[in-house]
Amino acid sequence: MQLLGKESTEIKMLKNRKLSQSFLGYLFVAPSFVLMMLIIILPTILIVVLSFTDWSFGDPEFAFIGFENYFTLLEDDVFRTSFNNTIYFMFLVLPISIILGLAMAILINNITKGAKIYRAVFFLPVMASTVAMGIVWEFMLHPTIGLSAHFFGLFGFNNIDLLQNSSTALITIAVLTVWQFAGFNMILFLSGLANIPKDLYDAAEIDGAKSFFSKFWLVTWPMLGPITLFVSIYTLVRAFQVFDYIHVLTKGGPNHSTELLSYTLYIEGFEYFRAGYASAIAVVFLLLTLSITLLKTYYFEKKVHYR
Amino acid sequence: MKKLNIKKLSTHLVLITSAFLFALPFIWMILTSFKPADEIFSKEFSLFPQDWAIIENYTAAFTKVDLVGFLYNGLVVVIVIFIIQMLFSIPAAYAIAKLKFKGSKIFFTMILFSLLIPQFVFAIPVYFELHMVDMLDTYTSLVFPWTISVFSIFLIRQFFMTIPDDLLHAARIDGMNEFTIAWKVMLPTAIPAIIACGIVSVVTHWNDYFWPLIAISNDALYTPPLGVTYFKNEVSGTDYGPLMAASTIIVIPLVIAFLAAQEKFMKGLSSQAGMK
Numbered sequence: 001m002q003l004l005g006k007e008s009t010e011i012k013m014l015k016n017r018k019l020s021q022s023f024l025g026y027l028f029v030a031p032s033f034v035l036m037m038l039i040i041i042l043p044t045i046l047i048v049v050l051s052f053t054d055w056s057f058g059d060p061e062f063a064f065i066g067f068e069n070y071f072t073l074l075e076d077d078v079f080r081t082s083f084n085n086t087i088y089f090m091f092l093v094l095p096i097s098i099i100l101g102l103a104m105a106i107l108i109n110n111i112t113k114g115a116k117i118y119r120a121v122f123f124l125p126v127m128a129s130t131v132a133m134g135i136v137w138e139f140m141l142h143p144t145i146g147l148s149a150h151f152f153g154l155f156g157f158n159n160i161d162l163l164q165n166s167s168t169a170l171i172t173i174a175v176l177t178v179w180q181f182a183g184f185n186m187i188l189f190l191s192g193l194a195n196i197p198k199d200l201y202d203a204a205e206i207d208g209a210k211s212f213f214s215k216f217w218l219v220t221w222p223m224l225g226p227i228t229l230f231v232s233i234y235t236l237v238r239a240f241q242v243f244d245y246i247h248v249l250t251k252g253g254p255n256h257s258t259e260l261l262s263y264t265l266y267i268e269g270f271e272y273f274r275a276g277y278a279s280a281i282a283v284v285f286l287l288l289t290l291s292i293t294l295l296k297t298y299y300f301e302k303k304v305h306y307r
Numbered sequence: 308m309k310k311l312n313i314k315k316l317s318t319h320l321v322l323i324t325s326a327f328l329f330a331l332p333f334i335w336m337i338l339t340s341f342k343p344a345d346e347i348f349s350k351e352f353s354l355f356p357q358d359w360a361i362i363e364n365y366t367a368a369f370t371k372v373d374l375v376g377f378l379y380n381g382l383v384v385v386i387v388i389f390i391i392q393m394l395f396s397i398p399a400a401y402a403i404a405k406l407k408f409k410g411s412k413i414f415f416t417m418i419l420f421s422l423l424i425p426q427f428v429f430a431i432p433v434y435f436e437l438h439m440v441d442m443l444d445t446y447t448s449l450v451f452p453w454t455i456s457v458f459s460i461f462l463i464r465q466f467f468m469t470i471p472d473d474l475l476h477a478a479r480i481d482g483m484n485e486f487t488i489a490w491k492v493m494l495p496t497a498i499p500a501i502i503a504c505g506i507v508s509v510v511t512h513w514n515d516y517f518w519p520l521i522a523i524s525n526d527a528l529y530t531p532p533l534g535v536t537y538f539k540n541e542v543s544g545t546d547y548g549p550l551m552a553a554s555t556i557i558v559i560p561l562v563i564a565f566l567a568a569q570e571k572f573m574k575g576l577s578s579q580a581g582m583k
Binding site: 020021022024025026027028029031032033035036038039040041042043044046047050057104107108110111114116117118119120121122123124125126127128129130131132133135136137139140144145147150179182183187188190191233237240241243244247248261262265266269270275278279282285286289290293 | 315318319321322325326329330331332333335336339347348349350352394395396398399401402403406407408409410411414417418421422423424425426427428429430431432433434435436438451452454455457460484485486489510513514516517520521531532535536539547550551553554557558561562565566569572573576
């Protein structure tokens with residue numbers, strides 16, 4: 001009798017526990033859920049809806065115009081240039097900032113003295129305001145009084161303006177972006193390297209992997225798989241969002257050579273106030289980010305050796 | 308032994324060279340902020356200032372625009388954003404990591420999805436939302452879009468996942484309620500993650516340019532990046548000395564803060580490495 005009673009109170013307690021757990025679960029998640037809805041999820045749905053309208057900011061009404069905005073995009077030379085530039089920019093920034101970040105991480109991982117100092121220096125561009133550093137770069141690349149002018153002058157070249165030349169401007173922006181991103185990738189790779197067990201290298205050595213490169217391909221690279229996936233997705237999402245350098249340094253010029261989707265979206269949406277049209281650009285932008293991310297995840301899932 | 312030294316030496320050589328190149332814009336910025344105008348515009352190259360104009364340049368930076376006001380706005384915005392983010396993220400991260408309730412998986416999937424959405428995508432609707440409630444051009448408009456940080460929820464969840472369930476069961480059997488568990492058991496373990504989130508959040512929002520650019524037009528509410536472009540476009544023009552001084556002033560606080568928290572930041576991010 002007593003035993004039974006005890007059991008039932010225990011079950012009751014467990015039930016209560018379960019109830020209170022799910023109650024607390026909802027309570028804890030609710031504020032974040034509401035904000036995520038208001039700030040991210042609903043706006044993302046709204047942008048898709050808006051992309052089918054001719055709405056301008058400030059207009060009291062709007063009409064649904066079907067795929068009109070998307071057809072206009074296809075014929076819009078600026079948009080097409082911007083789209084191609086974004087893809088090109090991606091291919092420049094993504095591999096270089098990852099390889100550079102990995103190389104710096106491996107070098108720093110091999111030394112003990114000064115490791116912290118190198119790490120901090122490579123991380124400086126990550127923290128610094130892109131706007132302030134953009135202004136500094138503009139001054140450094142100034143065609144007559146910049147640091148680059150003094151450097152080019154040594155070889156007899158004068159008045160070279162990398163940012164105002166349509167064949168070099170985007171590459172220059174890509175270099176600044178790599179400079180800014182590499183340190184962050186290095187930090188992530190360093191944390192990945194720290195988690196590789198040392199005995200794996202010993203085992204690889206016994207198996208005949210003596211040189212640095214054979215150890216790298218046999219141990220380091222496969223073990224870094226998950227972190228490399230994270231680094232590349234993160235770099236990709238951020239590279240898509242490069243805007244500050246463009247707005248501060250080139251305004252998309254010269255000749256739209258540095259026009260990236262983020263900047264085109266800004267101009268259409270917040271300079272011309274064509275909200276419907278800008279929304280269509282945002283949708284393209286979103287699809288591009290998501291599809292490349294999914295593609296990369298899928299590709300890596302097949303190749304990465306998970307622990 | 309000798310071979311080893313050569314290897315180490317060449318590693319250091321490569322690292323020193325690249326570190327110098329990475330730091331060059333900072334070195335150049337600081338040194339230029341010390342130089343008088345005629346030296347900056349001189350055709351002759353000099354790394355270090357021949358004459359010093361520190362006081363002139365920095366006085367100009369602080370007096371020609373309300374730089375102190377911009378720094379104050381930046382400080383208020385990053386602090387408020389971080390506090391709100393943590394207030395909401397920590398309980399949410401705890402809930403999806405350790406509490407069993409229907410829908411937690413869906414919520415987590417939504418978070419992963421949100422991680423991939425660039426700020427440009429929701430800028431137009433959020434701008435519109437704020438316009439509807441007549442909140443553009445206020446502190447609220449600077450803070451509101453960042454009150455949710457899916458990155459923080461994700462990172463803190465990763466940390467909470469490492470705490471064994473048995474420990475929580477033991478705490479529950481000891482009669483601790485969920486609030487006490489969250490506060491006394493979970494929170495202390497997540498400190499490195501919270502610091503990492505703090506650094507990422509503060510750096511991101513101190514430096515953010517796109518959102519303040521569209522949300523703010525009143526110059527009394529300018530954040531540091533808006534302030535420094537305003538200074539460049541409207542006041543100093545090509546007067547690079549004061550301009551570099553202003554840039555130095557908005558860059559340095561973060562550098563110092565990071566150097567102080569460097570170790571903890573590394574620890575906080577390293578949970579990422581175990582991520583599947």
